Amino acid sequence: MIVGGGGTGGALAHDLALRGLRVTLVERGEITSGTTGRHHGLLHSGARYAVKDRESAVECIEENRILRTIAPGSFELNDGLFVALTDEEAAYEKLFFDSCEASQIPARRVGRAEALRLEPNLNPDLRCAVQVPDGTMDAMRLPLRFFATARRNGADIRPFTEVVGMSMTTPTSVDGVQVVDRASGRRYDIGADLVVNAAGPWGEKISRMGGVDVPIQPSPGILVAVRGRFANMVINRLHASGDGDIVLPQRELSVIGTSSWVTDDPDHLAVPADHVEAMFREGSAMIPSLRGARIRASWSAARPLIGERGASTGRELSRTFKCFDHEADDGVSGFVTIAGGKATTLRAMAESTADMVCRKLGVDRPCATRETELLPHTAYYA
Ligand SMILES: Cc1cc2nc3c(=O)[nH]c(=O)nc-3n(C[C@H](O)[C@H](O)[C@H](O)COP(=O)(O)OP(=O)(O)OC[C@H]3O[C@@H](n4cnc5c(N)ncnc54)[C@H](O)[C@@H]3O)c2cc1C
Known part of the structure; x- marks a missing residue:
């Protein structure tokens, strides 16, 4: 049962x-x-967890590979780009890249010019990027x-x-x-x-x-879907996991996520207005044109964390x-x-x-x- x-x-x-x-x-x-x-x-490559949560990173890349073979056709195999926007993030790149390698996650360094060629809507002030096998499901x-x-x-x-x-x-x-x-x-x-x-x-x-x-600690987060594809790859911010630092293309939408808080009651989840604003603020730091995007939907869900x-x-x-x-x-x-x-x-x-x-x-x-x-x-x- x-x-x-x-x-x-x-x-x-x-x-x-x-x-x-x-x-x-x-x-x-x-x-x-x-x-x-x-x-x-997001079909995780595990890169998001490589620095701080190695066990989860390794689980993700192993399962990412298996799911591609047992569920063909279910994913957009678009890869992910982790983009550094500040000096601090550019300095974090080495630790991030080495941690991906140590977790067996294929990672490729991408310079500023190439990143902008791959994704022309990215913030032109970006410093550098790393490409990993993220996907959309x-x-x-x-x-x-x-x-x-x-x-x-x-x-x-x-x-x-x-x-x-x-x-x-x-x-x-x-x-x-x-x-x-x-x-x-x-x-x-x-x-x-x-x-x-x-x-x-x-x-x-x-x-x-x-x-x-x-x-079990229920931990909600919000997601905001906007009309239009602002990137074809999964765009992530190259820093320790934070709010609004992933923009994911999903058919003709882009989904910005997410935030994180804790609750005792997963049946009654709010969609706080300041979290929605944070999704736009952080998302548009990576892709400036997101600021004027039209909302299709916003919602919340609770992670079942241990x-x-x-x-x-x-x-x-x-x-x-x-x-x-x-x-x-x-x-x-x-x-x-x-x-x-x-x-x-x-x-x-x-x-x-x-x-x-x-x-x-x-x-x-x-x-x-x-x-x-x-x-x-x-x-x-x-
Ligand atoms: C905002 C957010 C974004 C996320 N994004 C990603 C992502 O991009 N990629 C990724 O890999 N993971 C992501 N996750 C994590 C992922 O969604 C969860 O880890 C996963 O969906 C949990 O699945 P589950 O089957 O364990 O739980 P659930 O999907 O919640 O299933 C539990 C089920 O139990 C049912 N249930 C409850 N009580 C009863 C009852 N009394 N009797 C019968 N049934 C009952 C519920 O209705 C529910 O359907 C995200 C999570 C959140 C919150």
């Missing part, structure tokens, strides 16, 4: 179904209606390919089915979930050998239903992921949580979780998702 139909739950359903397990996934809304369907759309279509393939292999995917409690024969044993069908209002139980909590920023709430605590409550903005927390075995950690059997990570690392998160699930259920089948090409996203609706 998987709780949560974001990218993580979908990739896990696919992995477990390929290994021959009987899988049911429940999602309280439409598939990808949580954080997954609202993310920036559709936040919904990539995970839909995992759901489509999982379902073709027998997984039972139930959207609009909300978990409202755990079925527990004793206070230390989870045997399934209690759900409400949000279309009909019917309440029923679903028994399971093992329940995996893949509820992203809602993961802590689900874990409490099983009587355990997981350190970390004890009390973080200041969320930027200090790693983007890596972790599987929690609640039997080993808390003495509650039949219950596992997967948390953290990125949309880029959904397959790796699923592989680690499926390995844990198989170990616990005594199933000896290797992961096959690295080499299994996914069905197209349209197959989900077929």
